[in-house]
Amino acid sequence: MISVKRILLVAAIAGLGLVVWFKFFPGDEKVIRKQLEKVARLASFSADEAPLTRLGNAKELANSFTPDVRIEINLQGLREQSIEGRDRVFEMGMAARGAGPGAKVELIDPVVDFPGSRDSAIVGLTLKVQVSGQPDLGVQEMRLTMKKLSGEWLIQRVETVKTLR
Amino acid sequence: MAIIIGRKPKRTFIRAVCLAAVCFVVFKFVVLPVRVAGISMEPTYLDGTWNAVNSLSYLRSEPQRGDVVGVQLSGRSIMFLKRIVGLPGETVAFDKGVVKIDGRPLEEPYLRNALKWDKDPERLGPDEFFVVGDNRSMDMADHSFGVAKRAKIVGKVVR
Numbered sequence: 599m600i601s602v603k604r605i606l607l608v609a610a611i612a613g614l615g616l617v618v619w620f621k622f623f624p625g626d627e628k629v630i631r632k633q634l635e636k637v638a639r640l641a642s643f644s645a646d647e648a649p650l651t652r653l654g655n656a657k658e659l660a661n662s663f664t665p666d667v668r669i670e671i672n673l674q675g676l677r678e679q680s681i682e683g684r685d686r687v688f689e690m691g692m693a694a695r696g697a698g699p700g701a702k703v704e705l706i707d708p709v710v711d712f713p714g715s716r717d718s719a720i721v722g723l724t725l726k727v728q729v730s731g732q733p734d735l736g737v738q739e740m741r742l743t744m745k746k747l748s749g750e751w752l753i754q755r756v757e758t759v760k761t762l763r
Numbered sequence: 764m765a766i767i768i769g770r771k772p773k774r775t776f777i778r779a780v781c782l783a784a785v786c787f788v789v790f791k792f793v794v795l796p797v798r799v800a801g802i803s804m805e806p807t808y809l810d811g812t813w814n815a816v817n818s819l820s821y822l823r824s825e826p827q828r829g830d831v832v833g834v835q836l837s838g839r840s841i842m843f844l845k846r847i848v849g850l851p852g853e854t855v856a857f858d859k860g861v862v863k864i865d866g867r868p869l870e871e872p873y874l875r876n877a878l879k880w881d882k883d884p885e886r887l888g889p890d891e892f893f894v895v896g897d898n899r900s901m902d903m904a905d906h907s908f909g910v911a912k913r914a915k916i917v918g919k920v921v922r
Contacts (some may be wrong), residue, residue: 707838724836735800739836761836762843762894762909 624753627710630719632746634705637662641691642664644700645730652695660688662753664745669756673738699730717746722759788839793818794921796841799916803896804844804905806833807810807873808920820919826892828869833917842917843907849893851913857882862898864885878899885910892916 624632640659643652661684669681679689694701708723720743727736743755769775790796795816808828808831814831826832826847833842840919848862849855853863860879862869877899887910888891890905895908 706840707836708836722837723837724841728843737836737841760909761834761915762845762907762911 613727623675625735626712626719626746629709630721630751633662633706633744634721634723637753638703638705640728641703642701645698647695647700652692656688656691656695659691660684663687664732664747664752664754667752667754667756672758672760698729699732701730702728719751767870769903781825789873795833795917797842797920799844799845801864802901803898803899804831804846804876807846807897808844811877813922818918824843826913826916826919831920832894833920834911834915839917843894843911844920845894845896845908845911847892847894849886851887851889851891853893854883854886855893857903862895869895873897874899878902887894 620628631663633689637659640655640662642653647655663684665684667682667684667687669687671681673680674707681687704726706724706726708721711720711722712718713720720741722739722741725736725738725740739759739761741757742753743761746752771838792817795818796828797814797816799812800811814829828847830847831844833844834840834899835841835842848871849864853864855862855868856866857863859881860877862871863884880899880903881892882903883891885893890913891910893909894911894915896906899906
């Protein structure tokens with residue numbers, strides 16, 4: 599008869615094995631969430647950001663997008679805008695960083711869906727931006743299309759979503 | 764020490780754990796604490812104040828005109844706090860600052876110093892509500908308002 603202690607030991611080892619497995623081989627959803635956390639961190643900046651850091655972060659942020667990325671912005675009170683290409687994202691990132699006050703960017707409540715193949719994902723999330731020195735908070739619902747290229751999840755398309763139509 | 768723990772520490776501990784669990788469930792899933800950020804609902808709700816959204820308020824009934832509700836974005840961490848002025852199937856318009864429901868003006872006693880907003884009539888679908896803030900002393904372009912899907916309405920503000 600197998601003792602209770604032995605059963606508990608096996609269960610503990612199995613549990614530990616699962617924890618280690620998911621740590622080193624996380625699922626795609628977890629990888630995407632981590633990637634989005636990284637994007638938000640790279641998109642945030644302070645007013646006194648050093649020039650080399652600014653360049654490095656803007657470049658790394660741009661590399662989070664596919665080369666053919668398309669960003670469509672349709673905000674209330676503003677003209678509809680479209681940004682195409684990773685290089686353009688880099689230029690805009692550098693321009694924003696050089697514009698003045700810092701900003702803290704957060705990507706909140708991501709909802710990840712794999713509608714077709716596991717190489718493509720649709721992510722609904724909320725963009726939250728706090729510009730240094732300004733009391734108002736900017737929030738915007740967004741939809742991202744992400745693509746797995748060479749093992750890395752990159753943002754292929756960004757669209758603003760009108761929560762209140 | 765005896766006053767805090769009681770004569771039966773095990774029972775006290777179990778009660779404390781149960782209480783913590785109930786509080787966690789209630790404040791995480793049922794009564795959601797919200798901190799008001801922005802001026803769009805002034806003077807009813809002031810910027811920086813705290814309130815709560817009851818996610819069970821529409822368990823047995825549907826949202827009604829005049830209800831102040833939380834409208835979620837992609838999740839419940841951030842919500843719009845707005846008042847329902849239009850119900851499913853109705854046509855909503857703004858005419859010189861007055862809300863018109865199916866052509867009839869709506870009485871809004873909570874409004875203060877509203878600007879003369881104008882908006883073309885919009886017919887609401889079967890699962891759509893028209894929501895707007897109480898502070899209409901700002902430019903229409905600066906105010907987030909419009910049609911919210913029923914599925915996005917989290918619940919009613921508690922007070």
